[in-house]
Amino acid sequence: MKKKLSIFMVFVLLAGVIAGCSSDSQKSGKSKDDVDLRIWSFTDELKKPIKTFEEKNGVKVELTIVPIADYPTKLKPVLESGVGAPDVFTGEIAFLKQWINAGYWENLSEKPYNANELSDKFVPYVFDLGKDKDGDVRALSWQTTPGGIYYKRSLAKEVLGTDDPAQVGEMMSSMDKVFEVAEKMKEKGYSMFPDEGSIRWFAQGDNPQPWVNENNELKLTDEKIQYMDYSKQLRDNNYTALAPEWSPSWFEGMDKPIKVKADGKEKETKVFSYVLPTWGLHSVLKTNVKNSVGDWAVTSGPSPYFWGGTWLGVYNKSENKELAYKFVKMMTQDDEFLTSWSKETGDVLSYLPVTNAIKDNFSDKFLGGQNNYEFFLEQSKEITPGIVTKYDQQLDTLYGNAVQQYVTGKKSKEAAIKEFYQKAQNAYPDLKVPKK
Amino acid sequence: MKNLNRYGYVFIAPFWIIFLVFSIYPVALTFYYSFTNYTGSGTAQIVGLANYKRLLTDTYFVEAFFNTWKIWGINFALQIGLALLLALIFSDMRMKLKGLAFFRSIFYLPNLITISSVALLFGILLDWQHGSLNMMLLKLGVISDPINWLNEPTTAQLSVSLILTWMWFGHSFIVVMAGVSGISQDYYEAALIDGANRWQTFSKITIPLLKPILLYIMITSLIGGLQLFDLPMLLTDGIGSPDGSLNTMVLYLYNQAFKYNNYGYAAAVAYGLFVITLIFSAFIFKGMYGKERKQPRQV
Numbered sequence: 001m002k003k004k005l006s007i008f009m010v011f012v013l014l015a016g017v018i019a020g021c022s023s024d025s026q027k028s029g030k031s032k033d034d035v036d037l038r039i040w041s042f043t044d045e046l047k048k049p050i051k052t053f054e055e056k057n058g059v060k061v062e063l064t065i066v067p068i069a070d071y072p073t074k075l076k077p078v079l080e081s082g083v084g085a086p087d088v089f090t091g092e093i094a095f096l097k098q099w100i101n102a103g104y105w106e107n108l109s110e111k112p113y114n115a116n117e118l119s120d121k122f123v124p125y126v127f128d129l130g131k132d133k134d135g136d137v138r139a140l141s142w143q144t145t146p147g148g149i150y151y152k153r154s155l156a157k158e159v160l161g162t163d164d165p166a167q168v169g170e171m172m173s174s175m176d177k178v179f180e181v182a183e184k185m186k187e188k189g190y191s192m193f194p195d196e197g198s199i200r201w202f203a204q205g206d207n208p209q210p211w212v213n214e215n216n217e218l219k220l221t222d223e224k225i226q227y228m229d230y231s232k233q234l235r236d237n238n239y240t241a242l243a244p245e246w247s248p249s250w251f252e253g254m255d256k257p258i259k260v261k262a263d264g265k266e267k268e269t270k271v272f273s274y275v276l277p278t279w280g281l282h283s284v285l286k287t288n289v290k291n292s293v294g295d296w297a298v299t300s301g302p303s304p305y306f307w308g309g310t311w312l313g314v315y316n317k318s319e320n321k322e323l324a325y326k327f328v329k330m331m332t333q334d335d336e337f338l339t340s341w342s343k344e345t346g347d348v349l350s351y352l353p354v355t356n357a358i359k360d361n362f363s364d365k366f367l368g369g370q371n372n373y374e375f376f377l378e379q380s381k382e383i384t385p386g387i388v389t390k391y392d393q394q395l396d397t398l399y400g401n402a403v404q405q406y407v408t409g410k411k412s413k414e415a416a417i418k419e420f421y422q423k424a425q426n427a428y429p430d431l432k433v434p435k436k
Numbered sequence: 437m438k439n440l441n442r443y444g445y446v447f448i449a450p451f452w453i454i455f456l457v458f459s460i461y462p463v464a465l466t467f468y469y470s471f472t473n474y475t476g477s478g479t480a481q482i483v484g485l486a487n488y489k490r491l492l493t494d495t496y497f498v499e500a501f502f503n504t505w506k507i508w509g510i511n512f513a514l515q516i517g518l519a520l521l522l523a524l525i526f527s528d529m530r531m532k533l534k535g536l537a538f539f540r541s542i543f544y545l546p547n548l549i550t551i552s553s554v555a556l557l558f559g560i561l562l563d564w565q566h567g568s569l570n571m572m573l574l575k576l577g578v579i580s581d582p583i584n585w586l587n588e589p590t591t592a593q594l595s596v597s598l599i600l601t602w603m604w605f606g607h608s609f610i611v612v613m614a615g616v617s618g619i620s621q622d623y624y625e626a627a628l629i630d631g632a633n634r635w636q637t638f639s640k641i642t643i644p645l646l647k648p649i650l651l652y653i654m655i656t657s658l659i660g661g662l663q664l665f666d667l668p669m670l671l672t673d674g675i676g677s678p679d680g681s682l683n684t685m686v687l688y689l690y691n692q693a694f695k696y697n698n699y700g701y702a703a704a705v706a707y708g709l710f711v712i713t714l715i716f717s718a719f720i721f722k723g724m725y726g727k728e729r730k731q732p733r734q735v
Contacts (some may be wrong), residue, residue: 073694076477098697102477102478233622243565248560248563259565261565261582264580397675398675404677410678427695428696428699429490
């Protein structure tokens, strides 16, 4: 009896271990339950489209949401091994290039997808970003995320004499002009931007170049170096409210005057403008502004830019590619679905047949009735394709640090740049970095 | 007898399977990767000792090494000092303080908060323009301009040290108190009768008898301290700002692996860290126990 009991106990213990190991592998087997399609993403954005898709096609879709911070680390091993992998997965601009060239996404340029035929139906830079180094399409996106400058109409009227987006945009069409506006704002006690980090999107100036060129060389353009001076100028002349992006005071400044302490004095200031892209309106401004609804407008800055964006594609080892592409197709090329989607969310789409049909009838109460849709579509056309590299996110952070060191006066410009080069080389030993 | 033995193996099998799969295998694989240029995807190519050669000349790793020591050292000195001081007060026969259990839990509380909440909390408290600390100091007239605590290398490091102290002194205090209560009251009574003052009782009785406990605290704290990662990661931008002052060894490892995809090199950093931890633990151990052997037993 004792013996039997011990054998039983051993069995229980072992079963526990084995169960722990096997549950995962079972999930990946196709035969398990009745899920037809597995999708991984980093937001809950796809929940509604998936519901539509399920109803349309009579299939069952499982959505796995992994928070963005863990998304690449969790997805990569799954894609590498193919165990428990999704059929469709989304990618954010920050790691898009890396994944596209790693070949995780199915080549959509081949039959039966023939995605190349779609090239003139999409906003050029968006379509271009989904291509790998051989020019094959790997991922598509339903949205375009160009940016602008959101400003408060009341302050524009008071200081600049007009709140018309076209005229205000003209007054900020170069960095020098931006500083003229900033000076006028300062005279009235207002702050041009929340902090100097706001202008980083204009760092490319009128000469947009990729961080790393095709010869694997790190390129720091003169425009990017000049951006250091612009940042310092903003700080030194007290043109900002010293409220770093995403900090509590940054959010507060959208709706209320905020306090700034400098040179032994405390003053209260209103922030004139925020540099944000399409999604900044819906997920940042609208969610944080209560009092000044309708007092906002959006216009263009010194140079066009884009910020963020989500692409999606079919996993190349998926066993259900046909259905997987069907979903991608619905998300990116379905007239009916996309029309209702953009009306519901305000998302600016990249699929031109739909945008051309709907762009004229948009107006946003938050922006005092302005048609931001048309504005952003115009902006998206001006974005230079081909300047995104897989290094961007990290190099931007490293360069941002260097600029910060210079702005706060801790380092000279030369020392900050040198430090940037060293850190870039340390992070990416294969890069050819200028030895200065 | 033979049969029993076999059952024994089966019984310990679950532990060994888990241990092999989740501990030995990753450790061995990391060792293998440290000789390759693995980038997290695709296949790894063997590059020999290149990663280790790079590690020895890597100024950023050296910087991370000293940062880690600075941050841990200040924190440890304060933490153990505070714990001992409190233990001294609470164990004093002449003072007879009440409420030990209450204070013990109060002191321990910070240790129960998850580190991300702590980082968020202090991020707000130490904020440059709107932080409570600066507001308070400005109101009191201690400073005339707000200090950007997390943007100056010295204050940033000091902040991390102090936060760690705040989190861990309660833990050390409890362990020290446990050690103190294990010391026989006879010694203290004898010392009292002999007319020893507080400092003499403390330095001649408490400290020597607490040695094993102190050694334990030191080694566990050192191992934890050398792995310092979460606070520096969460307090600033995650790559060691300002000016690399919060770049600790594990943070460096993490960034090399998961931000820059240099998995091979990161594996070498991990083994470098392992060797460093080993050396210092052995060093402390020897320092504490080696001395004891030299001194003959005192009666």
